[in-house]
Amino acid sequence: MNLIPVGVLGTGKYVPDRILTNQELETMVETNDEWIVTRTGIRERRIAAEGQATSDLCYEASLIALANAGIKADQLDLIIVSTITPDMAFPSTACILQEKLGAKKAAAFDLSAACSGFVYGLANASNFIATGTYKYALVIGADCLSKITDYTDRNTCILFGDGAGAVVIGEVPEERGFKSFELGADGTGGPLLKIEGGGSRNPASQTSIDQRMHYIYMAGAEVFKFAVRIMGNAADEALRKAGWDKKDIDLLVPHQANMRIIQASLNRLEMTEDKCMVNLDKYGNMSAASIPVALAEAAEQGRLTEGDRLVLVGFGGGLTWGATALVW
Numbered sequence: 001m002n003l004i005p006v007g008v009l010g011t012g013k014y015v016p017d018r019i020l021t022n023q024e025l026e027t028m029v030e031t032n033d034e035w036i037v038t039r040t041g042i043r044e045r046r047i048a049a050e051g052q053a054t055s056d057l058c059y060e061a062s063l064i065a066l067a068n069a070g071i072k073a074d075q076l077d078l079i080i081v082s083t084i085t086p087d088m089a090f091p092s093t094a095c096i097l098q099e100k101l102g103a104k105k106a107a108a109f110d111l112s113a114a115c116s117g118f119v120y121g122l123a124n125a126s127n128f129i130a131t132g133t134y135k136y137a138l139v140i141g142a143d144c145l146s147k148i149t150d151y152t153d154r155n156t157c158i159l160f161g162d163g164a165g166a167v168v169i170g171e172v173p174e175e176r177g178f179k180s181f182e183l184g185a186d187g188t189g190g191p192l193l194k195i196e197g198g199g200s201r202n203p204a205s206q207t208s209i210d211q212r213m214h215y216i217y218m219a220g221a222e223v224f225k226f227a228v229r230i231m232g233n234a235a236d237e238a239l240r241k242a243g244w245d246k247k248d249i250d251l252l253v254p255h256q257a258n259m260r261i262i263q264a265s266l267n268r269l270e271m272t273e274d275k276c277m278v279n280l281d282k283y284g285n286m287s288a289a290s291i292p293v294a295l296a297e298a299a300e301q302g303r304l305t306e307g308d309r310l311v312l313v314g315f316g317g318g319l320t321w322g323a324t325a326l327v328w
Contacts, residue, residue: 003130007177007326008167010069013296014060015046015163015283020146022158029154036158037281041259045161045284048144053087055096057164057289058142061296062101065138068299069168073101076168077134079108080125082117082288084195084317085144086110097140106138114193115255115316116183117141117288118165119324122312123181125169140166141288148195150215159257160216161284165292175327176306180241182234182323189226189319192219227261227315232268234323235313242325246270248309251298255314256280256290265313277303287316304328 021044022033036042048057058081066073079101081094094108113120118141125137142164151157196202197213208214231254239246246269254262259280266276277298286293291312298304306328313323 001131004132004171005174005177006126006129006169007172008328009071009170009172010065010067010168011292011296011299012061012064012066012068012166013164013293014057014064015293016048016052016057018047018049019044020047020161025158028151029157031154031158039260040159041280042158042284043281046163047146048162052144054083054085054142054144054164055087055093055100057144057162058093058097058140058166059100061142061164061166062097062138062140065166065168071136071168073103074105076103076106076136076138078125078128078137079103079106080111080121080137080139082111082113082121082139082141083143084112084114084117084287085147103138113316113320113322114318115257115285115287115290116314116318116320116322117316118291119181119312119314119322120183120320122169122178122324123183123322126178129170136168136170138166138168140164141290141292143287143289145216145285145287148214148216150212153215155220156216156218159285161286163283163286163289163293165289165296167292167295178324178326180238180325182237182241183321184234185318185320187318190317192222192226192319193217193317224258224261226319227257228264230315230321231261231265231313234315234321235265235269235311238311238313238323238325244309244325249275249311250308251303251310252276253291253294253298253310253312255316256283256294257285290314
């Protein structure tokens with residue numbers, strides 16, 4: 001079976017207006033700007049408005065991606081929203097977005113792989129197009145982490161922000177597009193990064209609220225060790241599958257979790273910072289939105305030229321990881 005080459009046709013991003021600075025966090029918990037910047041590289045993050053939900057962020061990013069791709073919403077065959085902060089348990093955020101966009105013929109579903117979700121979504125959507133099942137897909141990574149962040153926990157509240165990044169994918173010339181995917185998971189690490197409350201294991205109750213089970217819990221040191229190891233491993237495997245060497249990479253677009261993790265990945269790939277897209281200082285960790293927002297900003301800034309070889313790589317709760325090698 002001859003597979004159709006699939007690549008990115010357009011990108012878009014949206015971040016809320018409100019900026020939460022390190023200085024403001026100093027008034028909320030025992031921390032300081034120097035400590036945060038030294039250990040994470042984060043200086044500020046964006047926070048969704050009170051009435052703003054994940055689908056609202058998705059909608060704004062999607063409009064830009066569709067416009068940049070020259071595709072109308074009613075041409076979409078598939079919508080995948082990668083998120084851990086859906087508007088509600090059901091219907092899916094993707095279905096809510098489908099209605100908002102007027103994408104009447106598109107199948108729609110949410111995908112939960114935490115910070116790796118966008119790459120997981122790309123892998124799923126590209127297979128539908130490569131086999132000829134669909135022609136155009138919209139893949140979004142979006143999260144409103146401020147809604148599930150405990151702003152009394154100084155270990156986690158400094159890390160997270162809100163945003164959405166979107167891409168339209170479809171057929172591209174043979175020499176362009178996705179050349180490999182590497183996806184993985186290690187469920188034994190699930191307890192290291194989680195929200196215990198609100199699911200069928202621990203439904204919402206007065207007890208779950210009192211025990212603060214509806215907020216992010218993270219075993220920071222263990223997750224850091226995992227991330228440093230897996231980001232390099234996943235990128236290496238994507239390169240191997242694509243038949244590329246480390247020196248072939250024109251731009252690395254990593255998950256924006258911690259500058260020390262990004263630097264470790266650069267060292268592993270023998271790359272310098274000028275070949276890495278970093279916006280962590282402005283947005284913090286936006287989970288599934290981090291990679292697509294960074295990709296959209298790279299396009300906005302003119303850092304991507306047709307023929308460039310990119311590697312997108314991330315890790316997240318699950319524990320999960322994902323990487324893709326693509327030609328722009």
